[in-house]
Amino acid sequence: MGLAALLTLTGCGLSGGQTGATSTVADRGQRIVVDNFRAPVAGWALESDAAYILSLSGCLETLTKYDQARGKVVPFLATEWKQVSPLRWDFTIREGVTFQDGSPLTAEAVADALSSVLESTVPARAFSPSVVSAVQAADAKTVRVTTPVEDPLVPFRLASVNTGILAPAAYQGATIDPFGHCTGPFVPVSEKAKQSLTLDRNENYWGGDVQLAGAEVRFITNGATRAAQVQTGEADISLSIPASALSSLQNAPGVTVLKADSPRTATLYLNNGRAPFDDVDFRKALRSALDVKALAAGVYEGAALPAAGPFAPSEQWASDKAGSPQQDVAAAKKLLAAAAYTPDRPLEIIAIVERAEFADVATVIQANLKSIGVPVTIKAKEYASAEPDVLAGNYDMILSQRNRLIDIADPIGFLTADYTCKGTYNLSHFCNKEYDAILAKAAQTSGTEERYGLYTRAGEILDSQAVNLWLVNEQATDAVRSNVLSYLQDPLSRYVLTAQTAKSGS
Template sequence: MGGGDDGGDGGAGQGASGGHVVYAEQFAPASAWAMETNDAHSLTRAGCLETLVKYTAEGELEPMLATEWTQVEPTTWEFTLREGVTFQDGTPMDAEAVAGALSHVLEVETPARAFNADVIAGVEAADEATVRISTPKPDPLVPLRVANANAGILAPKAYEGRQIDIVGTCTGPFTVTEEVPQQSLSLEANADYWGGEVTLDSAEVRFVIDGATRATQLQSGEVHIAKSLPVANLANLEGDDNLEIAQLELARTTVMLLNNSRPPFDDPLVRQAIQQAVDTQAIVDGVYEGAAAAAVGPFGPDTDWAPEGAEAVAPDLDEARALLDEAGVAPEDLSIQLLAYNDRPEFGDVAAVIQSQLGELGVDVKIKGGDYAAMEPDMLSGDFDAALLSRGYLVDVADPGGYLLSDWTCEGGYNIAHYCDPETDQQIQDAAAIEDTAERNAAYQELAAKLQEEAASVFLLHENAVWGLQGDVEGFQPHPLDYYVLTADLAVS
């Protein structure tokens, strides 16, 4: 329905005003649209959910549902709401509604890493058009926290039932008219959108988990936009004159997490030996076919947070053997299990390459596959040796401070590596509290160098996003954080 070749109502081939777009989304909603989960990001890409502040593709903050924001006291921020905005059910978007939506996220059992009671003390309506957010201690990242989809704003009606109601409760350019669970969302243009006229008449979001299927549907014309295309399909797709393939460097790093909480990886010398034996460039060339870059640490080399001149670790088996010898560990005594979840289709091949590379050192690696959801409890509890993880370092907050606090502090909510160093904890907390951006970035560079030098885990590669578009799609811009897809300006010609 609604594909680029069906010729039916709203199909591709209409003018730049009107028309219908089908977007193939990588992940189906897994938590009944709970705002504290990744489902919120899917609803943002669907053009429904909006936030107080917008994080642009250029890395700037712009007004969205709030027009301005001010730190009125060290631990207090005030956000002035845009006038005249209504939710799609016709109710006003006033300060009481916004405070209620944000408070709901704070009160859930497992709150979002970007917006939770540890970093937000409370939210209240200061007056009809002003929302006041207080923090336990001064936090320069609050505007970035409310730009995250987990801090998206829905109408009061959305929270009345046992699960979130997304039909008619958003403020965005598209309103949900029908949901087929785990399969699709049907949407129509919001005629009363505060941002002006919406070019398209309607849209469909299809949840297509398998990457090869997304590629096939794009090439057949069933979908107009496809997210996260597998590198194995690129050569075929790039040869199709009817398609446009766009690659964008993501703020995302694939890492082989080493469980620092138990042997053998509680010894930094063993971790460094493993790091020295892994050829990251060979993984990029052999598995990703160039659609990635060898990691120089947790942050991409072209970011403000990578140390100047940072380079990927060059493989050196002799050095790896020397490190193991210093640790008093014989390579043949090391037998580790590597978790490689199949939600990322490349991970099976990545694991196989690592298995071969460490085998040259004499280390036995056994690979265990499966769904990420099934593996996560063991990973969070520390019941594993090593695990592959694709992690966006700006997903929680569009500043590395959120990622560092979550993933690399002793009590971090997503510290799967179970890395714990009180000195690093203090450095991270101090860095995230620096108000001056340049000074904060310099502190992040020092932390990135430290994590790489200590081999807190093995940072493998920095990923590219691969998007596919039908040639008649206009007004689409890939976002480095995957925030927005269906927008008011999106069109088919």
Template sequence: MKRYAMTVFCAAALSTSAIAQEGKTLTYADFQPVQTNWQMASDDSYLGSRVGCFETLVRLNWQMQLEPGLATAWEQIEPTVWEFTLRDGVEFQDGAPLTAEAVAVALNHLLNAEMPARPFSPKLIKSVEAVGEKVVRITTQTPSVLLPAQMAAPNTTILAPAAYQGKTIDPVGRCTGPFEIVEVKPKEYVKFKRNDNYWGGKPALEGGMVVFIPDANTRMTQVRSGEADIARLIPPHGVKQLEGAQGIELVKLKTPRVTELLLNNKKEGLNDVRVRQAIQAAIDGEAIAASVYEGTVTAAASAFVPDDPWAPKGIAPIYDPARAKALLEEAGIQPGQLQFELLAYTSRTELKDIAAIIQAQLGEIGIKVNVRVAEYTAIEPDMMAGTYDMALMSRGYLTDIADPYGFLLADYSCGGSYNMSHYCSEEVDAQLEKAAALSDPQARYEIYAQLAKKLFDEANTVYLVNETSVDARSERVKNYEMHPLVYYLMTKDITVE
């Protein structure tokens, strides 16, 4: 049996000895509401997983290792064929049994969706079929050793067959997790209760609620007042405010995320590598890290942090305005000749400040920048369609698949489903196809490092800072540690004193 596992980020393992707390509930504040009525390709799948309702065939633990979820074993029986053996005795919350046919219904619904998920799309997956009661066979389009990692992404959640009603999805009472969703107001909250029949053992808490609060300052206020027990994604200025606050503990983790400046490689001006390199050299990542993030993050050269096993060697953040001006002169660009619009979105409050710094620093080399700040949903269509110039983005490079392959494929392959740089290289595509078939992780990592170096040299994207995520929680909350990819929050062991 070929298993994929990796250990990169460490966090404390959660207790497995929690005792049921009758009458005890927990409220946590999240920044992003239900947006697409639970379409699995969207962030709604991550929300359902954090609530403790959604579950997948494979789990990714806090040490970034794959472990059994709704499947207890998986085997690559041919280069393009994997079989997953399901756990015995699991029932959906509506009483339906977990069978191979039920799994096939869920995954085929995802494959046939108008917008399939990045880790599990028809570009990657050829077919899903039930083999008897307990075995699911998944065939990939090309040889791949990474399918188990793909099956840990919340996008591949398995719900009861009754959840899939035409193109719509209704998860209420139809999950397998430790908590059951009982009420949804998409822009306001989700309420959940304990699943007493959970296959993994009775959860400690009786239930709770997630409230949707886009404004970071309001989330901080709620955790300080006790209205929320946990507040997700505390912004840099809030970290200083909450440090030392009575009854509140900050949970900090260097996460596999990067704040990046996306450049539309097809736009006039930005389609010249010298112009992109000039922009890269004109931006001071160290200054952004020190001022906007108050020293809680580090300046980036690539998307990957330097101690990642796949990080490129021998590169460092560039800040050289003289070099930037020389590159523009070499490209035949006169001061004031280039003017670009820079997009930033509101749910990451720091992006507005970063945009102002970039506007000023590019102005110093003769590039005029106009900044537009809006909700992410308002600017994503322009980015996907390639009608934008530049945009700021916080991007998790292990979020889609717990291997950089998923990020590189989605963001930098010619047909990538999240290729907002609109970059295309046959060489990159060939290297990614080669990496997907390599069972030796180190051999894959060498390819990823080479590709990251190429992206850096060509300045296809300007990577600004490698991020640190911060949550705030009441000291009454026990057995909570931030998951490196924020896949899970409400586990069966989380408790409130």
């Protein structure tokens, strides 16, 4: 079965929409403004989410690239690759590529860059010592990746933006410096900390002529502000538009709203590692108390569908047993009694402010849980300030969402990082030996159908344990000014500014 089919969540799949009529003439002197929903929180460390910002800004490039339209991994800074033994993969480096500082792209430079990610204090989820043993230059044109066990997904791992390649000079200081050290079509030239990144055209880009003179990527955490700025023309592209802003934007002159199915589920994460959430009956009681159908129809105004577990029902690895939970207050109260729950303190929901709708979602959940005798308070926080406590287990519940295919374009990344006992992004603090054994087997299974069957079993365990409360399956929604040309929406949040992205003068 082809991967393109496997990643199609509904009829339009993950390919996104595209702007720009072919008859419109691009003005190469134009610059563009992009409103992004998150700022880098760890400087420019590539093992962090900063890599996504450098990638969508047209700076950072990787050895391979996941092409969502074709549903497969394609060449990027590497032209070809092969598995030369069960534990070794060789990648051939593209000739004639120079970094933005003028130094050449070599196998040694690539190996050093990837080794830097491996050696970081908190390695990237898709490319860590647990899945990659070493990276070295096998010869002048070949980079060899060695794995501790056979791994059929190494080319997918090298498409992760966290494995982006920077010039040797980027690693000379105390922190990583991407300025002038990328290979992409845009050169970062200045930044305002936590506010914006300014870029100029790379005049010597290996991939062809760059159509824009430059760009500014702004870090705007408030979704209503992102929507307002694209409507007024202050921004040319605004990413991740909240559902509450869609009606006004869809009727706004000069604005195009693009939607694509996204492997993203709004989730109420529960801290399984502390009381009362360490009791499965308590977690199931919360699930029975929620009215996710009303939530989808109300807060999301029909722009999202009720969730049915950790996967969207149409994903190939979703269980055919899955179904959206039905609100049942009586059953929820019985489960609370079985858990011997006593409301000795209000439980807290953290609603991250990057998602404007989460304030209303939290209020609905608060009312649902009050109906079964579970008192809840709500605190609004930026995700960056909440994450350290959440990862450390110092929280009750947090409303957030995560793209299941963003670390690696296969569920193995999400299922491993988020739910295994040693998962590096295990916000739920869930640990189950049977689940871990299934994921360990899946990681070494080359047959697609068999591997996806293991993902199904893993998802069924998560659902049966009510590890989290999966609320609604969302769409990726971007708003773009009508004079932006050749913008292809990426539901996986990796690419926005490309050499082809253009803007007309009118």
